Amino acid sequence: MPVWNDNKFMARRAIALERIRENLGLGETAEERKGWFEGVYDLADGDPAGVPWSDTEPRAPLVRWLAEQSEDHLRGHALDVACGLGDNAEALSAAGFETTAFDFSKKAVVWAKKRFPDSRVKYEVADLLDPPRDWLSAFNLVHETYTVQALQGDMRRKAIASIARMVAPRGRLLVITRARDEGEEADGPPWPLDRDELAAFEKYDLDLVRLDDFAEQRDRPIRHFLAEFRRP
Ligand SMILES: C[S@@+](CC[C@H](N)C(=O)[O-])C[C@H]1O[C@@H](n2cnc3c(N)ncnc32)[C@H](O)[C@@H]1O
Known part of the structure; x- marks a missing residue:
């Protein structure tokens, strides 16, 4: 089942997106942008639903x-x-x-x-x-x-x-x-x-x-x- 048809996964993703918006600035320099990506992986804490680009399967x-x-x-x-x-x-x-x-x-x-x-x-x-x-x-x-x-x-x-x-x-x-x-x-x-x-x-x-x-x-x-x- 694609992740977007999995209601529980998508509910966790919605919470994660909100958390990312609240906690992480997008960053303008390369260093800041890297910090944003690292921050996303940190906040996800092992749950792929917390990584907005993860479909848990190949594209x-x-x-x-x-x-x-x-x-x-x-x-x-x-x-x-x-x-x-x-x-x-x-x-x-x-x-x-x-x-x-x-x-x-x-x-x-x-x-x-x-x-x-x-x-x-x-x-x-x-x-x-x-x-x-x-x-x-x-x-x-x-x-x-x-x-x-x-x-x-x-x-x-x-x-x-x-x-x-x-x-x-x-x-x-x-x-x-x-x-x-x-x-x-x-x-x-x-x-x-x-x-x-x-x-x-x-x-x-x-x-x-x-x-x-x-x-x-x-x-x-x-x-x-x-x-x-x-x-x-
Ligand atoms: C939107 S995700 C896409 C990931 C993957 N290609 C996919 O299709 O799911 C972007 C990825 O690029 C990585 N990334 C961004 N800038 C990078 C850079 N300068 N060097 C290496 N990785 C980078 C991020 O850490 C993140 O994992």
């Missing part, structure tokens, strides 16, 4: 995309960007990728490892805005869901550049994000991406090869982009 658009790929495309090394509680990383690993996943929240990484004790995923603590040097151009697939939309301004631009730079030659980048029209007001978090912002990935030697613009059914239909890029 449905990622699962559908993986199911569409041929076996040849499910080999190699995948990177799950800002993995949170690990569900997407586990889906990438189960599909066939040797998978590395990272988050800058140590609490999230420890929690993900605890949820998946037999995992083959390599979970790491790392900062997307300052990733390990040996991750540059290193991954056959880089997967990003919902991180860029959680950042604004300079952090958002830096995150896009950093994600793009980790794709290997002839590798692919999959971006799944909430979507908005250009000029449409974004009252975040999250702050959905428009097409211009998606196009920014192409500045880093990536070609957009697929763009789905669709309404994902959650507790209500929510507009999303699924964008696939390839490095020539």
